[in-house]
Amino acid sequence: MNDSVIHIGIFGATGYTGAELVRWLARHRRAHIVFAHSESNAGAKLSDVLPVPFDLPLVAADDAPLHKVDVVFSCLPHGASASMCQRALEAGARVIDLSADFRLRSTSAYAQWYAHEHPAPHLLAEAVYGLPERYRTRIRNARLVANPGCYPTSIVLGVLPLLEAEALAEPLVIADSKSGVSGAGRKPTLSTHFVEVNESLAPYNIGHVHRHVPEIEQELSAVCGSAVKVWFSPHLLPISRGMLSMIYVRLTPEASCDHWQQRYAQRYAEEPFVRVLPQGQISTIAHAAHTNYAVISVHHVADLPGCLQIVSCIDNLVKGASGQAIQNMNLMFGFDETEGLQ
């Protein structure tokens, strides 16, 4: 196991995922942050911009010493992220991109859903989708990892054992998902104003139009080997962090509901960051918040034959973003997969 120290650069360090990355890396025994980037706050310290105890100086992109780092995390918005990732790769660093830029394998799907051409299509072929529970081996050797979206992480992990068992009676998964507000980013908008969010619950981008739909369907279909659709309804919760997906599926008639909890437990027994709750316990956001775990519970549905429901919770900033990014870094550099993440 690697016991050296690696040198790290972060693009977009002053957003919520960037700050969360700094927070977790501070506990990682093999991580040394060489630079933290913020274009609008260059010259200030991270602790001037956020209520955190890290006096990291912030640098502009042009001043980022890319040649001095082993790995770059990009927490920039899609579109802007791809070109910075390309620069980092060209300087010899490995890259973990937390944006959506390298998640979709199809450039036409990317252009359709993100409304602009892909900024670096030549890199797509080598990008590895950074879900360790599916692609662990490929991640170890990747030069460029596309860190999964938060909703896709919770939903794909929530149905993976079913898909692998070819148990779906029809190629459709209904996912009613609810996310904390940090998922919407730190830029002030009316939809993230405290008074608008508080004491409410707001569905948004419902009706099969959210940008995570093609990402989820790509990954579900990859497992099945044939097209699987997701009927996906995101909601904005009045909490800061955490995400819950309530998943509704129908299984082939002969598949008994009774043993799925055990199947899930077996499938994830060796996974360091997936917990399957014992029968009778229900996963809640509190189970996952401030941790890198996906916490899953599986539920029989009385009197509705063939119906099964799964609750899948993560912290959108940790397993849904920065924690999973560090898990990928641990794999890429030969560290213990759980280093810095407990």
Next chain:
Amino acid sequence: MNDSVIHIGIFGATGYTGAELVRWLARHRRAHIVFAHSESNAGAKLSDVLPVPFDLPLVAADDAPLHKVDVVFSCLPHGASASMCQRALEAGARVIDLSADFRLRSTSAYAQWYAHEHPAPHLLAEAVYGLPERYRTRIRNARLVANPGCYPTSIVLGVLPLLEAEALAEPLVIADSKSGVSGAGRKPTLSTHFVEVNESLAPYNIGHVHRHVPEIEQELSAVCGSAVKVWFSPHLLPISRGMLSMIYVRLTPEASCDHWQQRYAQRYAEEPFVRVLPQGQISTIAHAAHTNYAVISVHHVADLPGCLQIVSCIDNLVKGASGQAIQNMNLMFGFDETEGLQ
């Protein structure tokens, strides 16, 4: 229209629905509260027990002057409520019961779901289910109204136009519902402790086992004339009040999704307390909180033929309890249906 004043008694005035009832009745020009009951706080004033500006004295049940009131609201728990309703009826009052005791028409279903025999089965035949949008005429003449549950109100109103149009492709409605904590009552429990609820989201009684399931299925089936099932998943939200049901249905293939928003708007055009939002707006809990409105939006689902989703929001304490109870009272006594409820 009635311009007299009616005399009112309230059983269970110090819970959340009781207090909400007092709050709204204070604005009603024809309502005079004769007594407010609380067994455990008898002798105190309502303002000693709750942070409200009402100095109403609280009386024990045996001291409640039933013969002096025209109508009694019961906010007692199920089981306890039925016998007090019976006493009120025998004293000559009309009764609006906010508990579940008179909602199910079948005594065996009641015994199965509530785990005890029905306390007053002889009264079930005359009880009217107090959903004005379905039973307005019968409510006007009722002696005993069973005020609907909060989840059933949001779900039944959310699919009524579809059921009346016989548009369901299969007899199943999926309802993913989220409720504020006041729905769980004022008795302190670990599951309503601030720290347990806050910054989380907790599904509970999922898997077709919540007590509102038979009530919802009874009413959906009554509309259709045949059995309709509900796959119902309640969640506890970290907010005080309000409820959102995200409803997933499949329609017969020939039914176009496009015109359902208009059908809903037409169906509820004359309803004083149902708002159907224009296309492109999504109903949120903020739309309904602190009002007696059900606020509904209807949504096309791209690329998933036959699929339709509906968002139905209410305030669980108002349209889901005390406001609807006053709406029923207004009907029973010939007042303007909106009196005191704007």
Next chain:
Amino acid sequence: MNDSVIHIGIFGATGYTGAELVRWLARHRRAHIVFAHSESNAGAKLSDVLPVPFDLPLVAADDAPLHKVDVVFSCLPHGASASMCQRALEAGARVIDLSADFRLRSTSAYAQWYAHEHPAPHLLAEAVYGLPERYRTRIRNARLVANPGCYPTSIVLGVLPLLEAEALAEPLVIADSKSGVSGAGRKPTLSTHFVEVNESLAPYNIGHVHRHVPEIEQELSAVCGSAVKVWFSPHLLPISRGMLSMIYVRLTPEASCDHWQQRYAQRYAEEPFVRVLPQGQISTIAHAAHTNYAVISVHHVADLPGCLQIVSCIDNLVKGASGQAIQNMNLMFGFDETEGLQ
């Protein structure tokens, strides 16, 4: 008592105070809204902009029919408000200004604290400070009412009986005040972003520099007839609405703490919107939220002779803004002072 209907115009109807005004006026039996203004949303309806059930059309300032209204409420920001108030007065309407523009009697203090010259100094002499508990008679006859700030309302009402009794041992009041986020307005900023506010508590403008300081000191000094200072510390609470001021004062040694609760109760006995809690109860924001009441409790301090502390709570949007504005309107037009406000 006036039983006619008055015609009302509202400038700035789509902010939190504007929307709250519409909400309360909808229950007022003598109020008819003739126009609601929003420059940026002109042409839309109020229900398109806010989750409210009011389909009021919104007009630009130049289209506002000022000659058709009896009274104008201005919910515009300071600076912008004064000139619109002037136009309304010139058109013959009476005006209630919810901004700070007419609260300070000194134009130099205004210029110092608000960093620009007063826009309409010739109107200051006739402006009446709209605190009914102090200036009820003058409000009845006013053409222009300066509706008090939220912090000043909670603090001035919290110490009025002490000042009138000349009981302060030194001319200093310490007020540690905490406000819900709606007080910061609806414009999105980082300091009102949900994630920044939630699960935190943030003091701001501490150290005798908040703009409400001169307003509070003006009113305290006016009662005393000599200068009184306020050591005022505002905090942003993670709630939508409501405000609590914890007030620390020292009394002349001979004044016993014991009877101040009674003195407060007597002073406010005839006030329809000030509640003084009985001894042993502590005022909380829940006592005042969604009501037009100031709720005050007075507390002995054991073993610290001469020390007294007072808790004064209001809803910043109601008694601290729109409710008090309607209370002033009721006085100006001869309605029952409580009309529409229960």
Next chain:
Amino acid sequence: MNDSVIHIGIFGATGYTGAELVRWLARHRRAHIVFAHSESNAGAKLSDVLPVPFDLPLVAADDAPLHKVDVVFSCLPHGASASMCQRALEAGARVIDLSADFRLRSTSAYAQWYAHEHPAPHLLAEAVYGLPERYRTRIRNARLVANPGCYPTSIVLGVLPLLEAEALAEPLVIADSKSGVSGAGRKPTLSTHFVEVNESLAPYNIGHVHRHVPEIEQELSAVCGSAVKVWFSPHLLPISRGMLSMIYVRLTPEASCDHWQQRYAQRYAEEPFVRVLPQGQISTIAHAAHTNYAVISVHHVADLPGCLQIVSCIDNLVKGASGQAIQNMNLMFGFDETEGLQ
């Protein structure tokens, strides 16, 4: 520096401070939990009782292997805690008591404020008050550490540099403190019910009667060498964790306000867990939440000569309880003081 592993026992592991202790110890490289105690949940695992990923078995007190541990943390309530601490000491373990039992040096003060005789008065003489910033040397050698209360920690650290400089003009500190709900414990009560707490702010035990008053005054007076009083007003905030004390003091006239920020910065320069913010920044609960830091800011008060105000924030569960307890353990066992606490 010690690089061995120490063996740990925890009494009262299923409350909020107990669970927080387990969470932080899981990251500590020298800590091994030998037993976790819960009388009411003995036989279950910690993960059955709380939404945490720790499968620790819970044991009854009589089954706790006291002879196998180097140190015991007691998270039991006052009264019950002292006798368990005594048993642990007799078995040869060192003890860190998070209850109030060994904080007051006077048995008569204890009896007066806690309403029962001290359960183990013979141990008081050797108990060390576990505030490292004051008693670091004595803590290193202590057999029994009395871990400070949360309010006292925030207030004493907030004024320590002033007291050490003998700068108070009068022996009185006003502390307006606000705490998250976890400080009230996990036992369900009406005052911790979500709906009662949410969207409110509730002062409690005001008027110099809270049990932390004698603890605060003991420590302030010990620094000064003469009696100092605290006028202390706690409030319950609608957040889960975190605490802010706004402190008002008057300094001797000759002491300039201007340089206190620098004095604080110097005093705490070597302290690993006290941050003094630069001038112009204000400490908030977000600065301290989920960390072991006390975050302090010092503020000039314009136009009020001699007045100074200090904001002191901690996380009540970390620096105010379990984190500080681990900091004390690190001192007692010769570990790096920050081990496990970053």
